[in-house]
Amino acid sequence: MILNSKIPEGPLDEKWTRYKKTAKLVNPANRKKLDVIVIGTGLAGSSIAASLGEMGYQVKSFCFQDSPRRAHSVAAQGGVNAAKNYKNDGDSVYRMFVDTLKGGDFRAREANVYRMAECSLNLIDQAVAQGVPFGREYGGYLNNRSFGGVQVSRTFYARGQTGQQLLLGAYQALMRQVGKGTVQLFTRHEMLDVVVIDGKARGVIVRNLDTGDIERHAAHTVVLATGGYGKIYYLSTLAMGCNGSAIWRAHKKGALMASPSWIQIHPTSLPQSGSYQSKLTLMSESLRNDGRIWVPMKEGETREPNAIPEEERDYYLERRYPAFGNLAPRDISSRAAKERIDAGFGIGPLKNAVYLDFAKAISEQGKQKIQEKYGNLFDMYEKITGYDAYSVPMMISPSAHFSMGGLWVDYELMTSLPGLFALGEANFADHGANRLGANSLLQASVDGYFIGPYTIANYLANDIHTGKISTDHIAFERAEEDVRKQIDVFLKIKGSKTVDYFHKTLGKILYDYCGLARNEKGLRYAIEEIRKLKQEFFKDVIVSGEADTLNSELEKAGRVADYFEIGELMCYDALTRNESCGAHFREEYQTADGEALRNDAEYQFISAWLWKGENEEPELVKEPLTFEEIQPTVRSYK
Amino acid sequence: MIMDLYLKIWRQKDRNATGKLVTYTLTDLNPHMSFLEMLDILNEQLITGGEEPVEFDHDCREGICGQCGMMINGIAHGPLKHTTTCQLHLRSFKDKDTITIEPFRSAAFHIKKDLKVDRSAFDRIISSGGFVSINTGQAPDATAIPISHELAESAFDSAACIGCGACVATCKNGSAALFTSAKITHMALLPQGKEERSQRVINMIKQMDKESFGHCSNTEACEVECPQGISVLNIARMNFEYNKALFFKKK
Numbered sequence: 001m002i003l004n005s006k007i008p009e010g011p012l013d014e015k016w017t018r019y020k021k022t023a024k025l026v027n028p029a030n031r032k033k034l035d036v037i038v039i040g041t042g043l044a045g046s047s048i049a050a051s052l053g054e055m056g057y058q059v060k061s062f063c064f065q066d067s068p069r070r071a072h073s074v075a076a077q078g079g080v081n082a083a084k085n086y087k088n089d090g091d092s093v094y095r096m097f098v099d100t101l102k103g104g105d106f107r108a109r110e111a112n113v114y115r116m117a118e119c120s121l122n123l124i125d126q127a128v129a130q131g132v133p134f135g136r137e138y139g140g141y142l143n144n145r146s147f148g149g150v151q152v153s154r155t156f157y158a159r160g161q162t163g164q165q166l167l168l169g170a171y172q173a174l175m176r177q178v179g180k181g182t183v184q185l186f187t188r189h190e191m192l193d194v195v196v197i198d199g200k201a202r203g204v205i206v207r208n209l210d211t212g213d214i215e216r217h218a219a220h221t222v223v224l225a226t227g228g229y230g231k232i233y234y235l236s237t238l239a240m241g242c243n244g245s246a247i248w249r250a251h252k253k254g255a256l257m258a259s260p261s262w263i264q265i266h267p268t269s270l271p272q273s274g275s276y277q278s279k280l281t282l283m284s285e286s287l288r289n290d291g292r293i294w295v296p297m298k299e300g301e302t303r304e305p306n307a308i309p310e311e312e313r314d315y316y317l318e319r320r321y322p323a324f325g326n327l328a329p330r331d332i333s334s335r336a337a338k339e340r341i342d343a344g345f346g347i348g349p350l351k352n353a354v355y356l357d358f359a360k361a362i363s364e365q366g367k368q369k370i371q372e373k374y375g376n377l378f379d380m381y382e383k384i385t386g387y388d389a390y391s392v393p394m395m396i397s398p399s400a401h402f403s404m405g406g407l408w409v410d411y412e413l414m415t416s417l418p419g420l421f422a423l424g425e426a427n428f429a430d431h432g433a434n435r436l437g438a439n440s441l442l443q444a445s446v447d448g449y450f451i452g453p454y455t456i457a458n459y460l461a462n463d464i465h466t467g468k469i470s471t472d473h474i475a476f477e478r479a480e481e482d483v484r485k486q487i488d489v490f491l492k493i494k495g496s497k498t499v500d501y502f503h504k505t506l507g508k509i510l511y512d513y514c515g516l517a518r519n520e521k522g523l524r525y526a527i528e529e530i531r532k533l534k535q536e537f538f539k540d541v542i543v544s545g546e547a548d549t550l551n552s553e554l555e556k557a558g559r560v561a562d563y564f565e566i567g568e569l570m571c572y573d574a575l576t577r578n579e580s581c582g583a584h585f586r587e588e589y590q591t592a593d594g595e596a597l598r599n600d601a602e603y604q605f606i607s608a609w610l611w612k613g614e615n616e617e618p619e620l621v622k623e624p625l626t627f628e629e630i631q632p633t634v635r636s637y638k
Numbered sequence: 639m640i641m642d643l644y645l646k647i648w649r650q651k652d653r654n655a656t657g658k659l660v661t662y663t664l665t666d667l668n669p670h671m672s673f674l675e676m677l678d679i680l681n682e683q684l685i686t687g688g689e690e691p692v693e694f695d696h697d698c699r700e701g702i703c704g705q706c707g708m709m710i711n712g713i714a715h716g717p718l719k720h721t722t723t724c725q726l727h728l729r730s731f732k733d734k735d736t737i738t739i740e741p742f743r744s745a746a747f748h749i750k751k752d753l754k755v756d757r758s759a760f761d762r763i764i765s766s767g768g769f770v771s772i773n774t775g776q777a778p779d780a781t782a783i784p785i786s787h788e789l790a791e792s793a794f795d796s797a798a799c800i801g802c803g804a805c806v807a808t809c810k811n812g813s814a815a816l817f818t819s820a821k822i823t824h825m826a827l828l829p830q831g832k833e834e835r836s837q838r839v840i841n842m843i844k845q846m847d848k849e850s851f852g853h854c855s856n857t858e859a860c861e862v863e864c865p866q867g868i869s870v871l872n873i874a875r876m877n878f879e880y881n882k883a884l885f886f887k888k889k
Contacts, residue, residue, distance in 0.1 A: 047774070050774070051773075051774040054773040054774060065697060065703075065705060066695065066705060066754075066756070066757060066758070067704075067705075067757065067758070067760065067761050067801065068761070069703075069704070069761075069801055070697055070698075070703040070704060070705045071703075072697070072698060072703070074698065074702050074703050074704075075698045075700055075702050075703065084780070086781070122775075122777070124780045125777035125778065125779055125780045126772075126774060126775075126777045127780075128777065128780040128783075128830070129770065129772045129776070129777035129778065129830055130769070130770050130772060130830070131769075131770045131793075131797075131824065131825055131828050131830045131831050133790050133791075133793040133794040133797050133824070133828070134790065135790065136784075136785055136786065136787045136789075136790040136791075137787060138786070138787045139784065140784025140785050140786050140787070141781055141784055142780055142781060158794060158797075159794060161702065161798060163702075164702055164798075164800070165794075165797060168797065171764070172764060172768055172769035172770075173769060173772075173774075175761060175764045175765040175768065175769065176765070176769045176771065178761075178765050179765040179766060185761070187758065187761070210750055239697040239698040239699070239703060240696060240697055240698075240699060241697050273670050274668050274670065274671065276668060276671050276675050276678070276679060277675065278672070278674065278675050278678055278699060279699045279700070281699070281700045282700070380700065380701060380725070383701075383718070383721060383725045383727070384672075384725065384727070386670075386727075386729060449774045450774075453774065496686065497686075498682055498685050498686060500678070500682065501682075542685055542686065544684075544685050544688075544689070544690050544691060545690050549651075549652065549751070550652075550693060550750055550751045550754065552691070552693055553685065553691060
């Protein structure tokens with residue numbers, strides 16, 4: 001199998017313009033004959049559904065939440081990047097492209113990364129026009145802050161709720177189309193399968209989560225904007241409902257998964273405090289603009305943080321990475337924290353955290369200024385932990401956060417299954433092996449507002465004579481039958497352990513062996529353990545309730561069943577990449593001072609995986625990466 | 639330190655069934671546990687004991703998605719001010735407390751099951767006008783319209799609403815005035831929203847009245863319970879915008 005990434009010819013900065021110039025169009029009268037299904041209503045899903053609706057296509061939009069506004073884009077705190085250079089600090093599309101490519105450890109396509117940086121300019125315009133209340137300076141112009149891995153201020157923000165405000169902008173655009181009737185909205189519906197007719201994605205099987213009804217929906221194209229699968233670790237910064245089922249079921253229908261093991265472990269979340277814990281709340285990376293990270297120099301330190309004198313503190317990021325200091329990229333900051341914690345310098349009741357200290361910033365800028373910038377984050381911290389971070393340092397710890405991996409897509413964001421598109425975090429495309437802060441809101445929005453509308457239209461232009469797709473096709477019948485059968489299986493097991501038990505056990509295996517650090521032995525062990533756990537699940541899980549009612553346990557069972565298989569593939573992916581790059585740190589491949597050792601000669605490619613069936617080893621398909629504009633260098637933040 | 643709690647939880651099979659409060663006892667709870675994690679533990683026990691778990695809405699568990707929400711001892715989102723249910727921890731309660739947990743009840747929010755309610759009326763209100771009518775690609779440069787720091791901050795204060803429905807559940811009239819007015823104010827303050835402000839307020843209030851929400855009688859209970867601290871001054875502005883819009887409306 002050969003993967004065609006369909007990168008347009010021409011110089012890097014002209015590729016997207018050339019693509020747009022030559023992409024096929026659909027005339028307005030034909031658009032209403034074309035049906036589009038969009039799964040997910042986060043930033044990518046809402047924006048593509050709204051944009052296609054505005055253009056006149058017939059769109060059906062689905063989400064599992066009770067309102068599109070609840071999708072997890074809502075939780076992104078810190079900001080969204082754009083190369084506007086409003087700060088006059090030397091920023092440009094090219095600079096942003098270089099930062100992002102380097103931040104991703106040269107494991108992304110140049111053309112995709114450049115396009116994201118290019119489209120970032122339009123996104124800020126679009127969001128402001130929608131009424132997104134970005135932070136402003138006193139003269140009325142837009143303000144910026146800095147994020148990790150860059151030396152300019154290119155991050156636009158709306159206090160610590162940037163994701164919420166951007167999502168509400170997209171949600172409102174979506175609801176406007178719902179009001180006009182161009183988009184039909186199906187909340188509390190979960191996609192359970194993609195329907196493939198003559199090799200093309202032509203519809204979906206969904207379950208109405210309130211009634212249990214299984215429904216068929218047909219369309220000319222299906223767009224998955226279903227986010228990431230970082231919740232596979234159970235403890236993560238993600239929402240409880242985030243899952244990988246839509247992309248995984250598409251994978252089993254022929255769409256390749258790319259780099260599944262590249263999952264970002266975010267350095268600044270709240271540490272775990274007990275076994276009952278259900279989630280690790282994120283504290284925005286923006287806090288690292290003013291907060292300094294440290295651990296005590298003395299192993300097993302027992303004094304309160306404020307009682308530890310300055311000279312007995314180890315500001316390890318400033319020490320190891322003086323050029324970037326506390327704003328070192330996420331993968332590097334998380335690993336540095338793990339290194340200190342593993343060496344016995346961790347703090348807090350479980351010795352699993354490090355300090356994030358604002359004393360210096362408060363003494364220099366005053367409490368009010370810090371409150372203005374991060375007030376809601378400090379409030380949230382106090383609600384969860386009971387501590388006032390204005391007077392004592394925060395305790396933070398690394399936690400699973402973002403999946404750089406996802407469905408393999410070409411330059412048009414189409415998966416290897418024709419007619420199936422993947423947008424936003426659901427695809428693998430733009431972040432390489434490590435995503436820079438404030439680039440995820442950007443990628444989701446850019447995919448939905450500015451890329452999808454061109455590339456999906458280009459695909460639909462071939463379908464103007466196809467006519468309505470019928471849900472009576474045998475492929476719909478079979479897919480529906482499979483879905484019903486699986487539900488039946490879950491309900492009939494009637495074992496003794498809850499779905500959450502299995503999810504937590506799987507998460508622990510993945511944290512230990514396919515998390516911040518991996519090695520061959522551990523990965524092989526994890527594959528065996530996950531297989532055993534999956535077998536136990538199908539023998540001993542208990543799913544209460546019935547199929548034809550609202551049943552949260554049944555919803556979770558389907559997601560966890562998929563997580564076993566995703567987890568196994570993550571381990572294969574990590575096992576076959578004998579190098580360290582970005583979030584993927586193989587202990588066998590590191591420098592003498594513990595930095596990642598990349599191997600460009602042998603591993604300068606994207607690993608895309610083909611599903612070969614249950615209990616079969618997946619097949620690895622390589623997409624080589626070529627760099628024309630900049631040559632990969634050792635990624636140094638020292 | 640550990641604690642024991644007695645819970646009285648509203649159980650209702652579906653929209654049409656008759657519900658009732660059922661009593662449960664939980665022992666050996668950690669006070670640092672969140673309120674929803676306490677319900678997770680209860681559900682774990684119910685499921686392994688062969689019973690159906692308590693259905694409740696939740697998702698992000700960090701106070702921003704607006705999906706969680708229940709009446710805890712008669713207070714929307716519980717005793718802690720300006721907090722969603724998911725951000726409430728057991729340290730806000732005492733050992734051996736009895737806690738009554740009920741859904742967000744209101745004529746416009748019917749119960750789906752146990753503590754889950756239907757809040758889709760909020761989506762329909764937004765759909766009727768809570769937006770700027772701009773298509774993708776039509777935007778001018780972001781700096782074309784300067785907006786003062788203070789104005790942007792005020793607009794944000796209104797835009798911060800998470801759509802949880804605590805305001806409706808806590809209002810004795812079941813009014814959605816705080817929710818609707820927050821969006822109207824957000825849009826009316828900013829220059830981007832000015833072109834449509836008259837039609838917007840008329841349409842949104844019309845939709846609000848069409849749903850089964852009650853009228854606002856200025857008790858201000860909504861502001862007290864709002865997790866985002868949305869001010870009742872938004873309602874005053876909505877009324878002002880509405881009267882102005884009706885007065886100048888072309889016949």
